[in-house]
Amino acid sequence: MKLAGKVALITGASQGIGHACALALARHGAQVAVAARNREKLDSLVAEITKAGGKASAYVIDVGDEEQIKLGIKSAIGDLGKIDILVNNAGITRDQLVMRMKRPDWDAVLSTNLTSAYLCIQQVIGSMLKQRWGRIINITSVFGQMGQAGQANYAASKAGLIGLTMAMAREVASRNITCNAVAPGFIETNMTAALSEEFRQTAVKSIPLGRVGSPEDVASAVSFLASDDASYITGHVLNVNGGLLMG
Numbered sequence: 492m493k494l495a496g497k498v499a500l501i502t503g504a505s506q507g508i509g510h511a512c513a514l515a516l517a518r519h520g521a522q523v524a525v526a527a528r529n530r531e532k533l534d535s536l537v538a539e540i541t542k543a544g545g546k547a548s549a550y551v552i553d554v555g556d557e558e559q560i561k562l563g564i565k566s567a568i569g570d571l572g573k574i575d576i577l578v579n580n581a582g583i584t585r586d587q588l589v590m591r592m593k594r595p596d597w598d599a600v601l602s603t604n605l606t607s608a609y610l611c612i613q614q615v616i617g618s619m620l621k622q623r624w625g626r627i628i629n630i631t632s633v634f635g636q637m638g639q640a641g642q643a644n645y646a647a648s649k650a651g652l653i654g655l656t657m658a659m660a661r662e663v664a665s666r667n668i669t670c671n672a673v674a675p676g677f678i679e680t681n682m683t684a685a686l687s688e689e690f691r692q693t694a695v696k697s698i699p700l701g702r703v704g705s706p707e708d709v710a711s712a713v714s715f716l717a718s719d720d721a722s723y724i725t726g727h728v729l730n731v732n733g734g735l736l737m738g
Contacts, residue, residue, distance in 0.1 A: 492520030493718040498571045500524040500564065502554055502611060503581030505532035507680035508630060511706035512578050515714045517545035521576065524567040526552040554581045554607035555599065564614040573622060574615040576717045579608035579652070580630040582645075584682060589643045597644045604648035608655060616663070625668035626717045629656050630709070633676040633732045649674075653728055660726030669725035671716045676732025678704045699734030 499516045503509035505527035517523045517540045525533050533549035540547040552563035582604045585596035619625025635649025659670040677694050712731050715721055
C-alpha cells in the first residue's frame, strides 16, 4: 500500500483512463476523490472502490466551468482535509481540419484539456505547499508530441499540458512537489472507439508492440509517478504508447 494516508483527486474519473486511475490509486492505498460530470457513473465507481475495501467520494465537476472547479475542489479539501495527488485527466475532442474548425470547438477543447489543469493546480497547490509534499500528474497525449491532422485543437491542448508540466515542476520542486506528465498513445477508450476500423488497423500496424493499450497501462504509470518510488522524477513526460513514438 504505497499510497496509504494520501488523498488523490482525479478529474474525468467516470470512465476510461480516469476510471482506471481511480481504481489503481485506491488499490495502492490512497483515498480518492473522483470528479466528472456524470453523477451516476461516479457513484458506481465509488461503490466499486468501497466494495474492494478502498475509500472514495464523488464530486460532480464540469472542468470547463471555473466556478465548478473552485467549488468542487474546495468541497473535496473540506471533506478530506487535503489533496496530496492531483491527476488532471479530463479531456475532450472536437476534431476538424483547421480550415473548417469553428472557434467554439477550439475554445472548448483548450478549456477542458488545458485551462482546467491550470485551474485545478491552482486550487490544490496550497494544500501541497502546506504539507511540503505533492504529486501533480497531467495526462497528455502522443499527439501533443507528434501532432495529428484534424486535431489541431487537441494536439495544441496536449502540447500545452507538457509545457505546463515543466513550468510547474520548476516552480514547486523546492517544496518536495513533483509535476510529471503521462503521454498515452492509442488506448482502448470511448474516445478511440469512435475511430473507424480502418484507422484503428492502420494505427496498430504503426505500434511496435502490435496492440492498442489499455486504461490500466496508463493507470500503472500514474500510480508509479504518484508514489515515493518516483520521488526523484519531475518535469518528465512518461510515454505509454507501445513504441509508437520513441526518443
